[in-house]
Amino acid sequence: MGRLVDLIRKNCTLFQLALDFTSLEDTLKLVRKVMEYPIDIYEIGTPLLKAEGIKAIKVLRSLVGEEPIIVADTKTADTGALEAELAIGAGADAVTVLAAADNEVILEALSKAYSINGDVIVDTIGRVDVMRRVGELTEIGVKIVNIHASISIQRSLGIRAIHFVDVVRSIKSRYPDLLISVSGGIKVEDIRKFIEANASIIVVGSAITRSRDPKVVTYKFMRELGRV
Numbered sequence: 001m002g003r004l005v006d007l008i009r010k011n012c013t014l015f016q017l018a019l020d021f022t023s024l025e026d027t028l029k030l031v032r033k034v035m036e037y038p039i040d041i042y043e044i045g046t047p048l049l050k051a052e053g054i055k056a057i058k059v060l061r062s063l064v065g066e067e068p069i070i071v072a073d074t075k076t077a078d079t080g081a082l083e084a085e086l087a088i089g090a091g092a093d094a095v096t097v098l099a100a101a102d103n104e105v106i107l108e109a110l111s112k113a114y115s116i117n118g119d120v121i122v123d124t125i126g127r128v129d130v131m132r133r134v135g136e137l138t139e140i141g142v143k144i145v146n147i148h149a150s151i152s153i154q155r156s157l158g159i160r161a162i163h164f165v166d167v168v169r170s171i172k173s174r175y176p177d178l179l180i181s182v183s184g185g186i187k188v189e190d191i192r193k194f195i196e197a198n199a200s201i202i203v204v205g206s207a208i209t210r211s212r213d214p215k216v217v218t219y220k221f222m223r224e225l226g227r228v
Contacts, residue, residue, distance in 0.1 A: 004069050004094045004119040005143055007040065008179050008200045015225055016071065017218075018183065018205030019060075020045035020151075024052045028063060030209055034218040038227050041069040041201065044092070049074065054090045061091035069093045075123060077101045080109030088118035096146065099124045099133050103140055110141060121146050121181055130167060131174075138175050144200070145171070149184025160185035162193065169197040188217075191224040 008014060017039050021027045027048060042064055044056050049072060057072055064070070072087035076097040087095045097109045099122050106122060113120045122137055124130050125148040134145055147168055149161045161184035168180055182194055183203030194202050204221060211217040222228040 001114055001143065002088075002093055002117045002119040004041070004071070004121075005179065007069060008144075011040070013195050013199060013225065014040040014069075014201045015221065015227070016041035016043055016181070016183075016201050016203040017208060018043040018045055018073070018203050020047050020205050020209065022047045022051040024048070024056050024059060027056070028059070030214055031060070031063060033215050034208065035064060037218050037222050039068060039218075041071055043071045043073055043203065043205075045205070046073045046075050054086055057087060057090040057092050071096065071121065073123075075125075076105065076109060078105055080105040080107070081112035084109045084112040084118060084120065085116065088113060088116050092118070094119040094121055094144075096121045096123045098122070098126075099137065099145070100126055103136070106137070106142065107140060119144065123148050125150050131170065134171055134175065134178070138178055142178075144179045144181060146181040146183060146201075146203075147171075148182075151184075154185045160187075160190075162186065162190045165190075165193050165197050168194065168199055172198040188220045188224055191221065195225075 019027045070092045071094045072092040074083050074095045076083045084095050109120045121144045122142050123146040153159045161182045179200040181201035182199045186204050208214050208217050
């Protein structure tokens with residue numbers, strides 16, 4: 001296992017900033033505005049990875065330094081070992097793999113990531129029976145699961161991560177050692193509920209990246225987390 005799992009175990013709740021841009025220039029401009037705050041994890045979003053490639057990881061690492069965690073949101077569905085090696089080899093600390101992927105893909109990613117001091121987050125996006133799949137994932141050694149409300153269902157159905165807070169609470173009750181990340185339209189007023197539900201990582205994207213003043217909004221999140 002890598003630095004991400006270690007950091008979670010040393011802290012109560014981590015804050016992850018999702019950088020879902022398609023331009024590396026826009027990404028770096030936003031990061032420069034907020035990097036004075038104690039952001040634990042920077043996420044290279046899937047759109048950014050597709051638009052700019054692995055180089056986005058290297059450039060972001062050069063900007064934020066070695067201390068913050070970088071997650072590459074690869075959303076891997078196949079070739080688990082290859083994609084883990086590519087992203088972690090470029091400077092990421094963790095990659096994401098879809099819960100919908102075959103167990104063999106997830107096991108490949110776990111094995112490769114652990115061998116090069118990285119971690120894997122398994123993303124439940126699109127899963128209907130989350131509780132059942134989470135149980136299966138724990139059996140094959142998954143340490144971190146992301147409970148995720150996709151951008152598409154946020155836009156179409158108005159469903160956000162906060163609608164899954166009871167799911168998070170139930171998972172933690174049944175699998176207390178599992179580390180849970182939550183993402184999808186999270187707002188400042190949602191933070192306390194996720195902390196009470198024992199979420200390990202709270203992922204915030206558009207609330208900051210699409211705001212008129214990202215610095216002010218980031219401060220509000222940090223304040224709610226007790227970090228400033």
